[in-house]
Amino acid sequence: MLLPPFGYEGDAREIEAFYRAVAESTELPIMAYNNPKASGTDMRPALIARLAEIDGLVAIKECSGDARRLAELLNATEDFEVLVGGDDWALEGFCAGATGWISGVVNVAPRECLELFRLCGEGRLDEARAVYGRILPLARLDMHPKLVQFFKAGMDLVGREGGPCRPPRLELTAEERRRVEEAVAALGAGVVG
Numbered sequence: 001m002l003l004p005p006f007g008y009e010g011d012a013r014e015i016e017a018f019y020r021a022v023a024e025s026t027e028l029p030i031m032a033y034n035n036p037k038a039s040g041t042d043m044r045p046a047l048i049a050r051l052a053e054i055d056g057l058v059a060i061k062e063c064s065g066d067a068r069r070l071a072e073l074l075n076a077t078e079d080f081e082v083l084v085g086g087d088d089w090a091l092e093g094f095c096a097g098a099t100g101w102i103s104g105v106v107n108v109a110p111r112e113c114l115e116l117f118r119l120c121g122e123g124r125l126d127e128a129r130a131v132y133g134r135i136l137p138l139a140r141l142d143m144h145p146k147l148v149q150f151f152k153a154g155m156d157l158v159g160r161e162g163g164p165c166r167p168p169r170l171e172l173t174a175e176e177r178r179r180v181e182e183a184v185a186a187l188g189a190g191v192v193g
Helices: 013-024 045-051 068-076 087-096 110-121 123-140 147-158 172-186
Strands: 028-033 057-062 083-085
Touching: 013 028, 013 045, 028 045, 045 068, 057 087, 068 083, 068 087, 068 110, 068 123, 083 087, 087 110, 110 123, 123 172, 147 172
Parallel strands: 028 057, 057 083
Antiparallel strands: none
């Protein structure tokens, strides 16, 4: 999984050259990662469609925050995996046809995440929305700078050892911890520990 280059934002030609150079240097499959907040570069769907033509570049983790892009990417590419990159638009992404989800929530509630994916694939949207409603409070913590601390705390709460974060990350404040506790409680009794 590879973000575009850091520093000053490259133009489409430079970003394409970067991904092409990496793809030519390895036999490993490459997943482009569109996360404008993390990289400072927003790779728009037209650019990603061009990147999809590079041999060895097989997927995109779309994390722009715009769920509409998932359908646009699916319609603009062939034989290219489009994965949901933000936990709080997984339902929309699956219904649009995303083939997967790179998720923090799955570390806390794997059964619910698999159930959501399965129900969407089967077209059972009322049931999918019910599962999603339980996941969503936790999923809303994903697009936050403290997402790692949030999900590690959530793992601890359900009996999966998340443990502490490495510095410079600090422990959650009491208020932040309460947010995680409320989100985990929303999962209900069905959560797998």
